[in-house]
Ligand SMILES: O=C(O)CCC(=O)C(=O)O
């Protein structure tokens with residue numbers, strides 16, 4: 001006789017199963033909120049990193065308009081007229097020089113790429129003699145000032161005759177030639193008498209990297225008005241010696257207008273110039289990586305603040 005297994009079958013209780021399923025679902029939902037699955041954690045971490053990275057790179061910019069991009073080569077000077085501030089009323093006026101119309105302009109055809117590269121090599125040689133402990137170093141060939149650690153030295157005194165092994169007569173000739181051309185294009189753009197404009201100090205090469213600032217001299221990024229910061233400036237020019245986006249990141253020049261920010265992206269050989277009053281409040285974005293080289297060459301209308309071109313002693 002076949003053995004009959006007696007299976008203890010309980011009567012089906014549909015209500016009980018439903019309750020169990022509901023309990024199971026509730027439990028799964030509760031644990032989902034208590035301990036989200038790993039893939040969700042990874043996704044959240046990914047999004048958070050992206051957001052932080054985006055903020056890091058973009059919080060500093062808030063750019064409303066890019067006046068000139070690094071990647072374009074402009075064939076004609078790009079000129080932007082701006083209403084002159086009232087600052088000029090507080091200064092003596094010099095006919096043929098004091099700004100009557102104010103503004104800013106950018107051109108890529110005053111200095112050749114090769115000349116800009118030669119000036120960059122000059123700056124690299126000079127600045128390699130010392131440099132700031134922080135991220136911003138300057139070399140002023142007129143006064144001889146060179147950043148060294150937390151202060152400045154005079155290269156002509158500090159290195160004496162050895163400086164002639166670093167800079168040649170041709171370097172200074174190039175500086176003079178470039179300075180003269182810059183003066184010419186500023187005069188033409190603003191309708192000035194070139195002979196009434198004078199080179200003024202400081203005129204300097206700058207080298208900026210992302211090293212943390214050690215002194216206030218390294219804090220190049222603050223918004224400022226050149227006429228206030230430097231006193232004698234009436235027209236500021238900046239000649240860029242390296243490329244935004246490939247030599248360095250950050251470091252764009254920003255005009256801070258009441259209706260938004262407008263940038264100029266540095267490009268090797270690009271010249272940007274502007275009237276130095278508060279109509280051209282500006283700043284430089286912090287350099288995030290790489291090294292940015294530029295020269296500041298400025299002009300005054302006041303003959304009392306004129307300087308001669310830099311020269312070897
Ligand atoms: O290097 C620049 O783009 C600007 C520097 C500047 O604002 C200055 O020298 O006053």
Ligand SMILES: [Fe+2]
Nearest residue numbers: 224225226282
């Ligand atoms: Fe400035």
